[in-house]
Amino acid sequence: MNETSTALLEAAQRALDSVVDPASGSGLHAAGRIHGLEFDAASGRLSFTLEAPAGEGERYQSTREAAVNAVQALTGVREARVVLTAAAAEKSPRPLGIVAIASAKGGVGKSTIAVNLALALQAHGLRIGLLDADVFGPSLPTMLGTLHARPSVLPNKTIQPIMAFGLQTLSVGYLVNPEEPMIWRGAMVSQALRQLLEDGAWGEGGQPLDLLVLDLPPGTGDAHLTLAQRGPLAGAVIVSTPQEVALADVRRGIAMFERTAVPILGVIENMAYYETSAGERIPVFGEGGARRTAHEFGVPFLGEIPIDITLRASADHGHPLVASQPSHPVSLRFLEIAQSLLNNLARAQRPLPSIRFV
Numbered sequence: 013m014n015e016t017s018t019a020l021l022e023a024a025q026r027a028l029d030s031v032v033d034p035a036s037g038s039g040l041h042a043a044g045r046i047h048g049l050e051f052d053a054a055s056g057r058l059s060f061t062l063e064a065p066a067g068e069g070e071r072y073q074s075t076r077e078a079a080v081n082a083v084q085a086l087t088g089v090r091e092a093r094v095v096l097t098a099a100a101a102e103k104s105p106r107p108l109g110i111v112a113i114a115s116a117k118g119g120v121g122k123s124t125i126a127v128n129l130a131l132a133l134q135a136h137g138l139r140i141g142l143l144d145a146d147v148f149g150p151s152l153p154t155m156l157g158t159l160h161a162r163p164s165v166l167p168n169k170t171i172q173p174i175m176a177f178g179l180q181t182l183s184v185g186y187l188v189n190p191e192e193p194m195i196w197r198g199a200m201v202s203q204a205l206r207q208l209l210e211d212g213a214w215g216e217g218g219q220p221l222d223l224l225v226l227d228l229p230p231g232t233g234d235a236h237l238t239l240a241q242r243g244p245l246a247g248a249v250i251v252s253t254p255q256e257v258a259l260a261d262v263r264r265g266i267a268m269f270e271r272t273a274v275p276i277l278g279v280i281e282n283m284a285y286y287e288t289s290a291g292e293r294i295p296v297f298g299e300g301g302a303r304r305t306a307h308e309f310g311v312p313f314l315g316e317i318p319i320d321i322t323l324r325a326s327a328d329h330g331h332p333l334v335a336s337q338p339s340h341p342v343s344l345r346f347l348e349i350a351q352s353l354l355n356n357l358a359r360a361q362r363p364l365p366s367i368r369f370v
């Protein structure tokens with residue numbers, strides 16, 4: 013290589029460093045994006061490869077043009093040949109297991125429990141995702157303070173979860189305007205869930221999730237069947253209040269999951285009692301019903317959560333209790349329940365079927 017060529021290649025490197033690499037913010041050459049830089053003095057042709065990060069090819073088209081312009085401005089360069097490459101992005105790694113929080117009856121506290129249990133599981137050192145599968149009345153955006161979050165769609169067409177309190181979260185509430193009434197049909201419910209579950213870029217930074225917690229809508233409808241039959245559920249947690257009417261629904265819930273061979277990881281009794289400032293426990297909705305029902309069906313009982321104003325208010329304000337007051341007595345309950353859940357999960361662990369939908 014003669015001196016002219018060497019000087020030109022150095023000038024080309026400097027020119028390429030005047031173009032900013034979108035991913036790192038430094039110059040393209042300094043960022044290591046330029047490969048195979050060559051100059052053919054006879055034809056005046058400069059050629060190189062610009063390597064975009066995995067899946068970012070689209071985003072680097074304008075960077076490629078800027079690189080071409082930068083080197084073409086150099087004296088002696090008659091032609092610039094720039095090949096843009098990008099490694100194919102891999103689909104995000106699948107979560108190790110999906111735990112569904114379910115109840116046949118509405119308003120018993122599934123979402124409150126899903127959020128705080130997810131945080132408690134995270135406090136046990138696990139990487140946790142939280143998916144709001146309630147397409148009719150998504151409440152996680154309110155409880156997590158992410159009402160105005162809009163997830164971005166990555167170049168490989170996956171949806172980037174919204175980070176909230178260290179959790180990776182997705183909700184239909186992020187995708188539709190909560191003000192607009194949505195009329196869902198069965199097929200749309202399955203489709204929306206499939207998209208959030210399968211196309212969610214779960215596992216940020218290539219770090220796979222340990223568990224995905226799923227907040228289900230009440231009942232035993234389309235969402236449940238879709239997931240129970242075709243989703244890789246590691247198990248279900250059934251939430252109930254102590255009332256007899258709620259317990260009848262627990263029996264239905266247990267029966268549904270058993271029919272679809274989803275292991276029941278346990279029953280949580282929510283709104284179990286109200287504790288006065290004097291320490292007296294008032295069983296507002298009756299006593300111990302969920303525990304008895306769990307025993308009757310031979311499924312584990314995970315624990316009780318009392319009626320608690322701070323628990324309710326923290327959810328309403330988008331600062332879930334386990335994150336905002338981790339040493340609150342109710343937060344400690346969630347930590348204990350999370351530990352029992354993990355023990356039961358380890359016992360129930362079985363090979364997971366691959367995700368497949370209709």
Ligand SMILES: Nc1ncnc2c1ncn2[C@@H]1O[C@H](COP(=O)(O)OP(=O)(O)OP(=O)(O)O)[C@@H](O)[C@H]1O
Pocket residue numbers: 115117118119120121122123124125146149151228229230282283317318319320321323324325327328
């Ligand atoms: N232990 C509790 N103490 C006080 N309030 C609670 C408790 N659990 C839930 N709540 C409150 O009860 C209401 C219903 O709870 P939540 O939305 O979690 O129930 P859900 O089962 O998810 O309802 P849906 O069936 O509509 O999805 C909320 O306002 C919540 O803050």
Ligand SMILES: [Mg+2]
Pocket residue numbers: 122123124146151227228229
């Ligand atoms: Mg809910």
